Amino acid sequence: MTEQKRKLEKLAGVKGMNDVLPQDAALWEFFESTVKSMLRAYGYQNIRTPIVEHTQLFTRGIGEVTDIVEKEMYSFVDSLNGEQLTLRPEGTAAAVRATIEHNLLYDGPKRLWYIGPMFRHERPQRGRYRQFHQVGVEALGFAGPDADAEIILMCQRLWDDLGLTGIRLEINSLGLAEERARHRVELVSYLEKHVDVLDADATRRLYTNPLRVLDTKNPALQEIARNAPKLVDFLGDESRQHFEGLQRLLKANNIPFTINPRLVRGLDYYNLTVFEWVTDKLGAQGTVAAGGRYDPLIEQLGGKPTAACGWAMGVERILELLKEDDLVPHEEGCDVYVVHQGDAAREQAFIIAERLRDTGLDVILHCSPDGAPSSFKSQMKRADASGAAFAVILGEDEIASGNVAVKPLRDTSGSAEKGEQRTVPVENLTEFLINAMVATAEDGED
Structure with a gap:
């Protein structure tokens, strides 16, 4: 095998040492x-x-x-x-x-x-x-x-x-130790009478740790273990x-x-x-x-x-x-996914995302997978897939007007539903989102 091919081999984890994905x-x-x-x-x-x-x-x-x-x-x-x-x-x-x-x-x-x-x-x-x-x-x-x-x-x-x-x-x-010692003498004596049927583990433990013989999982030894002297009697x-x-x-x-x-x-x-x-x-x-x-x-x-x-x-x-028991919890999505297009919108999107995070909201800011600008359509697909409650949308029109578009992505039950898109001034965005999320949570409780 060449050195180059060896370097390209896929490496796997150690058996029995698992990743948590x-x-x-x-x-x-x-x-x-x-x-x-x-x-x-x-x-x-x-x-x-x-x-x-x-x-x-x-x-x-x-x-x-x-x-x-x-x-x-x-x-x-x-x-x-x-x-x-x-x-x-x-x-x-x-x-x-x-x-x-x-x-x-x-x-x-x-x-x-x-x-x-x-x-x-x-x-x-x-x-x-x-x-x-x-x-x-x-x-x-x-x-x-x-x-x-x-x-x-x-x-x-x-x-x-x-x-x-x-x-x-x-x-x-x-x-206590002295009670186990008295029991041990009786237990070893009892097991010695059955040494011909003890398995390898029981034989190994007979004189070193005979108590463990009682905990055997071998079906052939269950009756012997059941009838052995009981520690509780000592x-x-x-x-x-x-x-x-x-x-x-x-x-x-x-x-x-x-x-x-x-x-x-x-x-x-x-x-x-x-x-x-x-x-x-x-x-x-x-x-x-x-x-x-x-x-x-x-x-x-x-x-x-x-x-x-x-x-x-x-x-x-x-x-x-x-x-x-089917008790796996549902993983909650983020609160807001920020969609943007154009250099000016990208800069403003970073500022908006940080301000929203300052208030305690969880925010994903869209980043292009290949470095090239992503269409609004592809970004909205990612916003839907993220599990976000709302999409905040910035483009050239929003930058020019000082507004953002806010689109609800979930109904009160958490399923994907297309809500009514609203235009919100940038300075009112945080208050609008918090009020909208509180209202959504209250509707969900009802």
């Missing part, structure tokens, strides 16, 4: 504005951490024998100084690292939230990508079941705000009281839930409460949000012992649900 932006913006509004309602503050962290943060925080650390992290050696670095696979460890490093808890507990891209090296499939986006919350410094209940209620409010249905809540308790009084307190708060707020004794989550830092919000609408990737309590993590990463809980949700999966 303009036609999809309205859905992303709808979700982001809705979730940010919900987070403000609960008093959460935004935190933004780098997408690259030291690899040790995740091996120490998430756990070295988890799937994420063993198989899914994008890790590399920094050629500048030899540091082991990783593209963040999740947000909790990074948020906790920043909290410790900047002493955010010196004046009391914190409610934090984040949104951004995460990275995992796994086979791309619907709702599961190599670069994906998460929204997460972290309630740091709160030890009681009330914090667990609050973060669960936040999710329910978000589903309601988005209009989503068919998402159900599953909860469980992982108890919980002490403190863990039981915490779990029962959570259940009382959920019931008091009319939040339906199912106790799933096999729900364990895939990260080492969880204790006590764990939960998942799941749906049947996305096939195998049915979990849309998950979280729980992770009291050991802050001390594990070098901070003072501090209680904490939180959740994360996959943005792409929720957007799939919005599409599935």
